Each structure stands twice: as structure tokens, then as C-alpha cells.
Amino acid sequence: MLRVFALAAVVALFILSPALAQQSLVDLSTQQFAAGRKIELDLGTARVNWTNARWAVVQFDQPRDLRPFGSVKVTVTTDKPRSDAGVYLAVKEADGSWYYVGWAANLTQATNTGIAHFADFAPTDYMSPPGGGHFDENGRLDLDQIAAVAVGCVNPLGVGKVSFTVTGLELQPIERYEPAPVPVKVSGRPLDVNGTTTIPAGLFGGFNLKNRDDGKPRVTHYRLAQDRRINPGGPTFGDAVTHMMINTIGDRTGPSMRLTDANWEQNCAANGTKYGEAAKASGKLLYVEWWNEPYLNWANINRKNFDPRFYDESKAAEGGPVHLKIDGSEMPYLKWTQKYPVPAWNWCENLQQWRRGKDDKGRWTMPYAMPYSGWNPPKWRAAAAKLNPPDDVRDGQTYVADGKTWTAFTPWHVYDTTQFTYWSGKGMLKAYIDPMLAFGTAAKKAGGDRIVFIAGWGNRPSEDHWAGFTQLYQATIDAGIDIIDGVCDHDYGGDPLKMPASYQFITAYGVTKHNKWLYGFNTETAAGSDPQAYPDAGGVGSKQAQADRIKLTWTSRKLLHALCTVPDKARSFSWFGVGGNWFSDTGEGVALELMKNLRGRLMHVETGDPQVYAVAAIDGADPLNPRPADMPQRQELVVAVLNDHLEERQADLSIAAPAGTKFSQVIISQPNVSDPAAVPSISQETEPFNGEIYTLRQTLPSRQPVVLTFPLTGTLADTPPVRRAESFSPALLSHVTPDKPLSTSIAVDQQQLAGAGRAWLTIVVERLGRGEGTVTVNGRDYPLPAAVTPENTPWVRHVPVDVADLKATNELLFKVTSPAEAGYLLACASLVLETK
Incomplete structure (x- = not known):
């Protein structure tokens, strides 16, 4: 079930390419990235968001075809060697899509050489060089139409000025080879991974998926074991198909009750008791998530937790502590200021947005927090701020705006001394942890282990050089370790293989620091980036067929990689939304349909290539996830394989029936993406096969799943697991x-x-x-x-x-x-x- 290594090594037959004349990616004798050749990049001395990038670009006269080449030899010199920053290399397709690789060359020596492999290039998510962007219509670097190259540095850690001179960008021919077939062996033995013996069916989950056109709920149609409700109004349980219903208490669009309700502790405890008692009475597991995305609107330009009305302004002093009005308690890490340059991350774009005007009745020109409308980020805040005083009008002076006379003033602002970007810093911990403990302690007391309590901030522990963990998740886990069973995350866009690393880390932290195994619960995920975090983001912005292929691939890779690496740690993936560029039945839906029967008892698998993911399970052998009525009532051995290489691979499959059973037939299913103008569909082949061991040499397409289903005859024997x-x-x-x-x-x-x-x-x-x-x-x-x-x-x-x-x-x-x-x-x- 893991990407395994003990089988015979894969032997590759190397084929020498015809000699290619040495070519430069950029002819530095005629083209330069900077005047005087030396590149100076100022990345600032303050900690900022991870997308902090500076680039120097060379544009080609005509697009170039780089397909004969596999890498670039990068040579740079520097008069200031260092190890805290490196040289990044990016190339742009003719359609404007940029791809890059980080640390193409170090800067540790006076002269540095590195090899940047095109296979390692990734989209320049929100850090693109000038003259393009990171959205690509097919999500794949096409080397036949390269129009520009850039060198630069991406670093948010306050490293200051980075300087170097590019002395060589030499294209290196592809090392063409014919890889030997990859062995994939299903032994027929059950698998136990740290106590997990079944597919974590919650990875096939959803949120806000609504119903299909035929009226059938998508969670039912795709046999999704997990769903989610925000502020459901009371304890909500799943059903026979969707047994894991996550109840989310609190939403990002509202402030924490710790700031607004003098009776927060009693009210939270009473609500927790209600949930605990309901869980105990039902005899079922009740999943509770404390708050939806407090990392975001609590502290971003909406400032839901920073309204001065929540705090005792009578004690305000420049740089002074901030106290709650409701009980006088101090809010750690929060300070008062009237000075625009003071906050390390400022939610205002300029001084005019920082200041306000009052009319003769004391009404402000605009509210403290930037206005926003429902789902949409406040792109129109600059227009709203035009009523505020111009910079040359001092406090106390009057001015006219929109036909009215206003008096200029600077309000007291509350800021977080640890916040360096748009999301919550440590100043939000008290607002989150105090009510979390009140609710969670009461829920656990009343419901015991029938309550599965999930805490977290709605971004990722690994966010921004692991600041998500050090700023937010670590303190939350430490405070709530007695009640927390797992942590939540939201995973929108970017690399689909990143989240297992966070789950692995969180479990390692829980075990080594607290002797407690913590699980990972994703409660929103999609291939597109989150417009609430990045206003120019959103669903995959390609034409329907191309977008669906990208979403099919992203979903398949995310699912099968996680099932191979962290089946014992990941517990839910909530595929998000329908409409626009979000979830589609011909995108993510194809992946979920293909793997609809990848459920049940985990089976042992070995593969001979770490980039070929293989998962096997016996569907119909998990009491929590029985086969629904619209599926044949039988047990099936299901094997899903995905080749994560950029080229197709041959695989030698050897699949043994579980002890006590035989195969009656094999059904091979895979996506049909042969027509680039058509939306993906599913192709399926069925052939009779009576036996106990099935062998096949199968072509594995690049980054598309192949699913083999074997209906079983006989009775499963009770076999000791691996x-x-x-x-x-x-x-x-x-x-x-x-x-x-x-x-x-x-x-x-x-x-x-x-x-x-x-x-x-x-x-x-x-x-x-x-x-x-x-x-x-x-x-x-x-x-x-x-x-x-x-x-x-x-x-x-x-x-x-x-x-x-x-x-x-x-x-x-x-x-x-x-x-x-x-x-x-x-x-x-x-x-x-x-x-x-």
C-alpha cells in the first residue's frame, strides 16, 4: 500500500541522443538581465508573505523549442556569498504562463553552478516574473514555445539585497532512456498501518457540493463518506453512505465570542455539553470542528476581530496593551497605534485608508474595517476610502467630500505585533483557544470518545515556511492536547502532494511532544486557489475540457498519493463547491467515480518505483462503509495505480486474491482524455478471469489513475496482516x-x-x-x-x-x-x- 522499495531495482536502458550542438538558453554576449550584468534584487528586511519575489527578465525575439533539452546548467558569480538565499530560474510559454525552479544555483561560493531540470519546474504561483502569470490552460510546461527566461530570488524572510551575475545558462541534452517495466505486486495479505486497517473513507468527502441535475445529492452519487455543515444549529450526524458529518462551530465572517460575549465561557460550555450528550445518546461518532477559517477574515482586510469597539479605548496609548471591554483582560500580542507605518503588515494600502472623517453628528466616513460584500473580497475599498481626508489635511481640520463637510481625525487602530501577512498572527490565539477549551472540554466530558474534536485555523501547518505551525497550530495543540483528536486544514490549489507532509509532521509533533497520535482533517479542498486568500485567484480558469483535465489530474494525484503515504494519518478531504470553475462532474467527479469502490480493507502492495502509487483494498469489508444499494452486493478487490512521472510507464502487475477467495473477472477502468476538446469520461474493459493470481503488463499514462476491480468468489479467510x-x-x-x-x-x-x-x-x-x-x-x-x-x-x-x-x-x-x-x-x- 506504500510506494515500496524492496522489489528488484528498475533497470533502465539508456539511449544516447544524437549529439546536440552546445546551446545557450540566453546568449549573454548579446542579451543581459541587467545593465552592467550584475543583478541587484532588493527583497526587503522585514518578514513578509511567502510570495515575495524579485526577477530580471530576458524576452526572446521568437519563441524557442527546448524539447531536445532536459535541463539548464546555471552558473552565477557573487561578491557576497551567502546561504540564506539562492538563484531561481523561470521560463515563460508563449501564452504568458511562467514556470520556475527554486535554488537553480546556490550563492554560497564566489562562483556557483547548478543544474535546473525542466521536470522539476512548477507554476509560479502568485510570484510570477513581469509579463505573464501562473495560470496555464493545460497545467503543463510546454517546452516547444518558450518566449522568455527570468532569473531571480523568492524569499520572504527579510534577507535584504541579493546580488549576483549570471555567467552561463547552458542547455543540456535530454538523457533519453527506456525504463524497464515497474513491478507492482499485490500480495493478497491484509495491511495494518499503525492500527489503520481500512481505507480512510473520509478522504472521499465533500463540502457544499449540492445536488446533481437529477436531484440526487452528489455525496450520495459519488459515495462520499464525509460531509460538512458550518453552524448546523445543533448536533448533526451522517447516514449509511456519509457516516462522517463534520459539524463546524463558528465561521470566519463573524468575530470570536471571546471578544463580544461576557458569558462566552458558560455559553460555550453549554453548547459543548449539548453536542457531547447527543453523541453519547446516539452511540455514533460526532465530528466537531472548532471554527471555519479563523486564519482569514479575523485578521485580513476585513479585520473581524480587530474592531476597536471590542476593546477598551479609554486605555489606548501609542504602543500600549489592548484590553477587552467585556472583562478587562489583556490580549497578548495586540497593541494600540495611530501611526500608519507601525504595523508590520498593514491592511490599508495608503494613509487615506488609515484615517477617517467625522460629520457634525459624529458619523464616520467609513467603518473601521474595510467594507466587503458577502463572498466577495473588498476590491472596491479604494473607492470607499475617497471620503476619508486627503493626506495634506491634518487631524482637526475640515474638508469637503461628496458634498459634505467632514473633520479629519486618525482613529486608534489595534494591530498584532506578530502578524506579517494577511492571515492571523499570535494575537488571535486567545480569541480562538479560550472558547475552544470551554466548548471542547464540556463536549468531551459529556460525550467521551464519541466526540471527535478537530481544531485548527483553516490554512496549513506548513504555511509560509511553517509559520502556520509556529504562529498558530503549535500553541493551539499545546493548550488543547487533552481534547483535540486532530487538526483541520484547507487546501486550495498549488501542488497536490504537499498535505501528507503536514499530516506526517503533526502526528510526529503530537507523539513526540505529547504522546498522542493526532490526525489530519481537510475540510475544504479544490484544484483552484482560494479567492478569499488571493483576490485574483479562483477555480481553474481554463476552457471546460482543459480545466476538467487539470482537476481530474489534481484530484487523482492528491488522493492516491495520500492513500500511499499517510493512510494512518489523513482522515478527510472535503472536495469543495459546484458551479463556475469549482467542482465539476466531468473533472473531480471523474476521479471520484473511478475510485468509487476504492474502499474497505487495506491490502498489502509493493511497487518498484516511488513515483508509481498503488493502493489496494477489499470493498465490502468495512462495516462503516458498506456498499450502497445501487452497487452490486459483493466483495471486490480494487487496485488503483497512478504513474506520477511526466511520461507513460509500463507496469508489470501481479495481483493475488485474498486467502479463501478467487477472481471471477477483471474490470479495468481509466479516464478517457484522448480528445483534447472533449471533457474527460471513463473507459472500461471487462474480461473473464478465473484464478487466484492475475498478471498483466499495463501501460500507465502520465498522472492518470488506472483502477482494476476483481469481484471475489469464496469466503475471506482470517489472515494475519502485514x-x-x-x-x-x-x-x-x-x-x-x-x-x-x-x-x-x-x-x-x-x-x-x-x-x-x-x-x-x-x-x-x-x-x-x-x-x-x-x-x-x-x-x-x-x-x-x-x-x-x-x-x-x-x-x-x-x-x-x-x-x-x-x-x-x-x-x-x-x-x-x-x-x-x-x-x-x-x-x-x-x-x-x-x-x-
């Missing part, structure tokens, strides 16, 4: 550099070690280049697999280790292979033992 047990290192969020290797240890159970047949390290990393890292395990060196991650994106990687090298306590040393490398982030590490 078991996986995981132990964690206490080292978290460690920066590994040439002069600072990371030494840590992982203890394992001796009985589990004695029964282990295979073992591997699971690591969460960012910015780990090819050949850049090694780990020494009890004295033996192992190379670390590359993780050339996009910005704001950690990945999970596996490092197979020899069981014979392991002990009860295992000493690990993570290193960087060369002093010329800048190093990598190791968010967490664990050791997995799998029984024979």
Missing part, C-alpha cells in the same frame, strides 16, 4: 547545513524489530537537491532522495534501510554532501518497520 509500526525522532523543523548536521535518534520496539522484514525512514523535507543529502544510520550511509520542492511546499520521502543495520535505539546523522550546498529543511523523521 503490520507497519512507526517510531518518530524528536527533532522537528531542523535546518541541515554543511556546518550543522543533525544528530538524532529513534527508539523502536525490540519485538517489532525482531519480526521486521523491511524498514525505511520517512522524512518530510524541503529544498533537498539531487545528491545533496545523506543520512547515516548506526554508522552506515544512505543517500537521501531528492525533493526539489516548489515554494510553500514540503514533501514526504522514503529512505529504505537494511533491517540488519537497526537496533533498539538507532543513531541518525543527517548531513549535506558538499560545502557548496546551502542545505535543506528536515521537518521530521521517523522509522517504519514492516513485518515479514
Whole structure:
């Protein structure tokens, strides 16, 4: 069930390409990125949002075809060597779509050389060079029409001025090879991953999906096991198909009751008791999520928790503490100010938006917070602010606007000293944690383990160099560890493989700091970015057929990668919305329909390629997720395989029937995307097969799922499962550099070690280049697999280790292979033992 490593190594036949004349991506003798050749990029000295980018661009006279080339050799010089910033390389398609790779070259030496592989390039999400954007109609870098190249730096950490000179951008020919078929083996044995024995069916979930045109709810049509209600009005349970109903208490559009209600504690406790008692009486699990997206509207330009009316303005003093009106308590990290330059992140675009005018009756020109209308972000705030005093009108002076006379003044503003971007800083913790504890403690007291309590902020723990965790999630978990069962996230757009890294990390934190296994609950997800976070974002903005292909691919990759890497940690994915460019039945719906029967008892799978994901399960063997009436009432072995390479691969499938059963036929289903002008559909082939082991050489298309269904005859035998047990290192969020290797240890159970047949390290990393890292395990060196991650994106990687090298306590040393490398982030590490 994991992307496994113990099978025979994949052997590739390399084919030498015809010699290509050496070519430059940019002829630096005639074209320059900057006058005088030296590039100076000022990234500022203050911490800002992760999209902080500076670029220098060269535009080609005519688009170039770079398909014969696989990479670019980047050479730069600098008179200020450093390891806190690197050189980024981007290319633009003729249609204006930019793609990039980070840290194409380091700046650690006077002269630096790096190789930027086109296979590693990703869309420039919200950090594009000038003259284009990151939205692409097909979501794929097309090298046949490259119109421009850019070099630059992306860094939000206040690194100041970054300077370098590009001395070479040399195209490198593709190393063409014919990979050997990838072995994929389903052993027929059940699988137990840290106590998880069934597919976490909540990963097939939804939110706000509404009904289909035939009136049938989409959650029913797609057999979605999870749904969600915001402020449902009372405890709400699921049904036979959708057994996991997440009740979300509180919404981003309203302030915290901790700021507005003098009886917040009693009211929250009473509400929690109501939910707990309902759960206990029902005998079912009741899922409760505390608040929807408090990271966003509480602190962004809507400022829902920053209205001075909530605070005691009589105590306001420049830079002074802020106290609540309702009980006089101080709000940590919040301060008063009238000075526009003071907040590190300012919700106003200029001084005129900061100030106000009063009429003769004391009415303000506009409310304290920027006005907004329902779902839409306040794009019209600049027009509304025109009633405010011009900059040259001092406080106390009058001015005329819109035919009225106003008196200029500067109101007291409340700001968060830790907030560096549009989302909540530590100043919002009290507003979240206090009522969360009151509700959650009462709910758990009344309902016990029938209450599944989910906390979190609605962004991601890994957000913005893990500031989501250090600013918000960490303190929330620490305060509520006795009542919290898992944390929530919302995952809109970007790389679909990033969230398992956050789930892996959160579990590692819970286990190592609190001895508690914490789960991950996604309560909103979509391939498109969230317009509430980025106003120019939204659903995938391509024509219908192209958009649907992108959404089908994004959904399939996200689901199958998570099922391979974190089936024991991820518990829900809530596919969001219908209409416009959001969820469509011919996009995400095709992926969910293809995997409609990927449910039930987990089965053991091995693959010979870490980028070929394979999952197997027996549908009809999970009491919480029975097959609905509109599906044949039988048990099926279901195998889903996805090739995540950019080219198709051959796979040698060997699939064994579970003990006590035989196969009666095989049904092979996959997306039909052959016609680029047509929306995706499903193609299906059925053939009779009577036997216990099915073998097939199958072509796996790039990034599209293939699902094999085997109806079972006979009776499932009670077979001991293959078991996986995981132990964690206490080292978290460690920066590994040439002069600072990371030494840590992982203890394992001796009985589990004695029964282990295979073992591997699971690591969460960012910015780990090819050949850049090694780990020494009890004295033996192992190379670390590359993780050339996009910005704001950690990945999970596996490092197979020899069981014979392991002990009860295992000493690990993570290193960087060369002093010329800048190093990598190791968010967490664990050791997995799998029984024979």
C-alpha cells in the first residue's frame, strides 16, 4: 500500500541522443538581465508573505523549442556569498504562463553552478516574473514555445539585497532512456498501518457540493463518506453512505465570542455539553470542528476581530496593551497605534485608508474595517476610502467630500505585533483557544470518545515556511492536547502532494511532544486557489475540457498519493463547491467515480518505483462503509495505480486474491482524455478471469489513475496482516547545513524489530537537491532522495534501510554532501518497520 522499495531495482536502458550542438538558453554576449550584468534584487528586511519575489527578465525575439533539452546548467558569480538565499530560474510559454525552479544555483561560493531540470519546474504561483502569470490552460510546461527566461530570488524572510551575475545558462541534452517495466505486486495479505486497517473513507468527502441535475445529492452519487455543515444549529450526524458529518462551530465572517460575549465561557460550555450528550445518546461518532477559517477574515482586510469597539479605548496609548471591554483582560500580542507605518503588515494600502472623517453628528466616513460584500473580497475599498481626508489635511481640520463637510481625525487602530501577512498572527490565539477549551472540554466530558474534536485555523501547518505551525497550530495543540483528536486544514490549489507532509509532521509533533497520535482533517479542498486568500485567484480558469483535465489530474494525484503515504494519518478531504470553475462532474467527479469502490480493507502492495502509487483494498469489508444499494452486493478487490512521472510507464502487475477467495473477472477502468476538446469520461474493459493470481503488463499514462476491480468468489479467510509500526525522532523543523548536521535518534520496539522484514525512514523535507543529502544510520550511509520542492511546499520521502543495520535505539546523522550546498529543511523523521 506504500510506494515500496524492496522489489528488484528498475533497470533502465539508456539511449544516447544524437549529439546536440552546445546551446545557450540566453546568449549573454548579446542579451543581459541587467545593465552592467550584475543583478541587484532588493527583497526587503522585514518578514513578509511567502510570495515575495524579485526577477530580471530576458524576452526572446521568437519563441524557442527546448524539447531536445532536459535541463539548464546555471552558473552565477557573487561578491557576497551567502546561504540564506539562492538563484531561481523561470521560463515563460508563449501564452504568458511562467514556470520556475527554486535554488537553480546556490550563492554560497564566489562562483556557483547548478543544474535546473525542466521536470522539476512548477507554476509560479502568485510570484510570477513581469509579463505573464501562473495560470496555464493545460497545467503543463510546454517546452516547444518558450518566449522568455527570468532569473531571480523568492524569499520572504527579510534577507535584504541579493546580488549576483549570471555567467552561463547552458542547455543540456535530454538523457533519453527506456525504463524497464515497474513491478507492482499485490500480495493478497491484509495491511495494518499503525492500527489503520481500512481505507480512510473520509478522504472521499465533500463540502457544499449540492445536488446533481437529477436531484440526487452528489455525496450520495459519488459515495462520499464525509460531509460538512458550518453552524448546523445543533448536533448533526451522517447516514449509511456519509457516516462522517463534520459539524463546524463558528465561521470566519463573524468575530470570536471571546471578544463580544461576557458569558462566552458558560455559553460555550453549554453548547459543548449539548453536542457531547447527543453523541453519547446516539452511540455514533460526532465530528466537531472548532471554527471555519479563523486564519482569514479575523485578521485580513476585513479585520473581524480587530474592531476597536471590542476593546477598551479609554486605555489606548501609542504602543500600549489592548484590553477587552467585556472583562478587562489583556490580549497578548495586540497593541494600540495611530501611526500608519507601525504595523508590520498593514491592511490599508495608503494613509487615506488609515484615517477617517467625522460629520457634525459624529458619523464616520467609513467603518473601521474595510467594507466587503458577502463572498466577495473588498476590491472596491479604494473607492470607499475617497471620503476619508486627503493626506495634506491634518487631524482637526475640515474638508469637503461628496458634498459634505467632514473633520479629519486618525482613529486608534489595534494591530498584532506578530502578524506579517494577511492571515492571523499570535494575537488571535486567545480569541480562538479560550472558547475552544470551554466548548471542547464540556463536549468531551459529556460525550467521551464519541466526540471527535478537530481544531485548527483553516490554512496549513506548513504555511509560509511553517509559520502556520509556529504562529498558530503549535500553541493551539499545546493548550488543547487533552481534547483535540486532530487538526483541520484547507487546501486550495498549488501542488497536490504537499498535505501528507503536514499530516506526517503533526502526528510526529503530537507523539513526540505529547504522546498522542493526532490526525489530519481537510475540510475544504479544490484544484483552484482560494479567492478569499488571493483576490485574483479562483477555480481553474481554463476552457471546460482543459480545466476538467487539470482537476481530474489534481484530484487523482492528491488522493492516491495520500492513500500511499499517510493512510494512518489523513482522515478527510472535503472536495469543495459546484458551479463556475469549482467542482465539476466531468473533472473531480471523474476521479471520484473511478475510485468509487476504492474502499474497505487495506491490502498489502509493493511497487518498484516511488513515483508509481498503488493502493489496494477489499470493498465490502468495512462495516462503516458498506456498499450502497445501487452497487452490486459483493466483495471486490480494487487496485488503483497512478504513474506520477511526466511520461507513460509500463507496469508489470501481479495481483493475488485474498486467502479463501478467487477472481471471477477483471474490470479495468481509466479516464478517457484522448480528445483534447472533449471533457474527460471513463473507459472500461471487462474480461473473464478465473484464478487466484492475475498478471498483466499495463501501460500507465502520465498522472492518470488506472483502477482494476476483481469481484471475489469464496469466503475471506482470517489472515494475519502485514503490520507497519512507526517510531518518530524528536527533532522537528531542523535546518541541515554543511556546518550543522543533525544528530538524532529513534527508539523502536525490540519485538517489532525482531519480526521486521523491511524498514525505511520517512522524512518530510524541503529544498533537498539531487545528491545533496545523506543520512547515516548506526554508522552506515544512505543517500537521501531528492525533493526539489516548489515554494510553500514540503514533501514526504522514503529512505529504505537494511533491517540488519537497526537496533533498539538507532543513531541518525543527517548531513549535506558538499560545502557548496546551502542545505535543506528536515521537518521530521521517523522509522517504519514492516513485518515479514
